[in-house]
Amino acid sequence: LIGGGFLLVIGILIDHPIKKMIQTIRKIEEGDLSIRMDETQGDEFGLMATSFNSMLESLVSAKKQLEDYHVTQMQKASRLASLGEIIAGIAHEIKNPLAGISCAVQVFHSELERNDSRREVTAEILDHIRRLDGIVKGLLNYAKPKPPQFLPCSVGDVLDKAIFFVYPEAKKQQVHIEADLDHDMPPVMMDPDQMQQVFLNLMINAVQAMPDGGILKITINKTEKNRNGVSNAIKEIISSKQLVIIEFSDTGTGVERENLQNIFDPFFTKKSKGTGLGLSISQRIVQEHGGEISVESEVGKGSVFTIYFAAINTQ
Structure with missing residues (x-):
């Protein structure tokens, strides 16, 4: 009974928040930027949720600014120049909370036993984070390209x-x-x-x-x-x-x-x-x-x- 109760507590405190996090990330990848994570937990998951939601707010802000910008129908050259500045600023805002989320998940992942079934779940989260980080790097590379070394x-x-x-x-x-x-x-x-x-x-x-x-x-x-x-x-x-x-x-x-x-x-x-x-x-x-x-x-x-x-x- 004690063992069963312990597993139940683990499921409530760890497995359930992780599964909800994965579901949220998948919905974001499908284009739903209105979804948010639960910040009410007073633990590491709550802090991760706060950072993640902060990143989403930046994404929503970026989307709105890009949409508003296109409505102006400015000349292509000036439009892209201004767009680059917007992207660079927002990408930096996203990069910081994303790094914090990545570190938190990596720490949690490293503390799990090798045969723990939750390692597969945390590995999937890290994979999604790497993909998001790749998108941010692509945005920064577009907005602030490095001069070529010939x-x-x-x-x-x-x-x-x-x-x-x-x-x-x-x-x-x-x-x-x-x-x-x-x-x-x-x-x-x-x-x-x-x-x-x-x-x-x-x-x-x-x-x-x-x-x-x-x-x-x-x-x-x-x-x-x-x-x-x-x-x-x-x-x-x-x-x-x-x-x-x-x-x-x-x-x-x-x-x-x-x-x-x-x-x-x-x-x-x-x-x-x-x-x-x-x-x-x-x-x-x-x-x-x-x-x-x-x-x-x-x-x-x-x-x-x-x-x-x-x-x-x-x-």
Whole structure:
């Protein structure tokens, strides 16, 4: 009886609050920002609930400010500049309580025995927190980008590293990666870390566009700028006579024609998860490198993203 009573108390004091917390987080991920956690408990869970609700208030405030901002219909450049300041401030406000929640859950998780069934629950909470933290970092990266540190780099080497990180997820989704990487290509001036982020964004998007499996083909080629097949817009942007071209081709769901013109816009997304910043950040990084990125897509057949860079003259 004593043992049963102890388990009942544990269930009331720990298991029940944790389950309610998970339910709340799931509703938030589904887009319900009106829900709040119970702050009435006078323990660690009550403090965590207070921090979490504070974060939600910041999210609601951000949503309202963004909606109000779009109503003004200002010029795109000035709109994005102001939006960046809003995002940066709010993202910092979210980051602090999120860090506190993460620390509290990690402490609780570490104190549980390895065979305790509650470890699975706390591990799931930590996973959700990591996802929220990733969204905040994406917002900060968009609002306050770091200046690129340019180095002469092999595009093939940078791509190899990016493919290594994407491969496990691609295998899980039954996506076969066909990489035709010619490492004898002329080098390109780039920030390897930022460009790896671009390649990761494009590959992750491609994998997510193939939920039933498919093929992601990646190629690197070089060409003379004045040859046929290079658009006049690319010729005007890139001054080098020789171009290095990276192509990401998938057999995914494709993008509707009416959405292609907005695909690089900040916060534009048709996915249930994500911020809609990945392609916008990727385009900005590529353009800061003096290059350009384009997309072609057909619903039901897939998409092709192409990046153009100026090659370094090694002669």
